[in-house]
Amino acid sequence: MGRMAGRRVLLAVPVLAAVTFGVFAVAAASPFDPVKAYAGTAGLTASQENLDQLRANLGVDRPLVSRWWDWLSSALGGDLGDSTVMRQPVADVIGERLGWSVLLAAAAFAVAVILGTGLGVLAARRPGRLLDRCVSAAAYTLEAAPAFWLGLLAIWFFALELGLLPAGGLTDAASDTVTFGQVAGHLVLPAAVLGISQLPWFFLYVRQGVADALGEDPVRGARARGLSERTVLLGHALRSGMLPMLTLIGSRVPELITGALLVETVFSWPGIAAATVQAATSVDFPLLAALTVLATVAVVLGNLLSDLLYALADPRVGFDG
Numbered sequence: 001m002g003r004m005a006g007r008r009v010l011l012a013v014p015v016l017a018a019v020t021f022g023v024f025a026v027a028a029a030s031p032f033d034p035v036k037a038y039a040g041t042a043g044l045t046a047s048q049e050n051l052d053q054l055r056a057n058l059g060v061d062r063p064l065v066s067r068w069w070d071w072l073s074s075a076l077g078g079d080l081g082d083s084t085v086m087r088q089p090v091a092d093v094i095g096e097r098l099g100w101s102v103l104l105a106a107a108a109f110a111v112a113v114i115l116g117t118g119l120g121v122l123a124a125r126r127p128g129r130l131l132d133r134c135v136s137a138a139a140y141t142l143e144a145a146p147a148f149w150l151g152l153l154a155i156w157f158f159a160l161e162l163g164l165l166p167a168g169g170l171t172d173a174a175s176d177t178v179t180f181g182q183v184a185g186h187l188v189l190p191a192a193v194l195g196i197s198q199l200p201w202f203f204l205y206v207r208q209g210v211a212d213a214l215g216e217d218p219v220r221g222a223r224a225r226g227l228s229e230r231t232v233l234l235g236h237a238l239r240s241g242m243l244p245m246l247t248l249i250g251s252r253v254p255e256l257i258t259g260a261l262l263v264e265t266v267f268s269w270p271g272i273a274a275a276t277v278q279a280a281t282s283v284d285f286p287l288l289a290a291l292t293v294l295a296t297v298a299v300v301l302g303n304l305l306s307d308l309l310y311a312l313a314d315p316r317v318g319f320d321g
Helices: 002-029 034-039 048-058 064-076 090-125 130-143 147-161 180-214 217-224 229-266 273-281 285-313
Strands: none
Touching: 002 064, 002 285, 064 285, 090 130, 090 180, 090 229, 090 273, 090 285, 130 180, 147 180, 147 229, 180 229, 229 273, 229 285, 273 285
């Protein structure tokens, strides 16, 4: 396991370097002017000399490779630079928002895995029955539904029509303190929406895997030995049927990140979504590069987690294979 993880880490180094360079290259080719974005309305009346001086101060007048190398060298030393749009260190921008994004993504991931697995097992137990047809149809429908549309629909129904849950934010509008109860209440809708948007893939993978496992010889043999249906289903079919789903975890991380950005925007969740949008539109090189690296690291770790879980679930797969 250690050697496999080590190989993945070594392979991730050139990937991260290429990703950061790509960010700087795309930002350099962008039609957005970071100087005008930084100056704001003052840039409309500023002289060209002042704009050129500001461009030199921000370092955006230097060659692309020089800007990228200086940022990369500083980042390896722990200095991510300063955000030009947020007017504060990049590390502070990420630190203030990352925890809330992780909380939302973790809660949504738990919803997707638990509901997807449970419904997949129930549907595979009696394929073709009413439950299987209804849940499968809902899953295929949800596959085509964008996360932001589900979020708007949830706000309209649960917040505006029924008044059961808050429409957005982290705490109540009249509150100046962050409490566990308020955060939990405001987390329900965005986590449920993001989780349900990811649920179809987990459901379909588990359903197909368990259905296939129920027809295999080891499961038929377990039934022939007189084991209970519960033991056969959970102890044999589910373990075998979960293997394809474990490989899905890593591939769903990019979609989870994208969905989280959309859901955070719809529900005004104080995560990294707003910072990402502002960094992209303002061509904030340091912040944009750091956020992209963060997303890339999440994808790499997701794929590594998939491999580790698969190896743990199936002893035939070696960690160093």
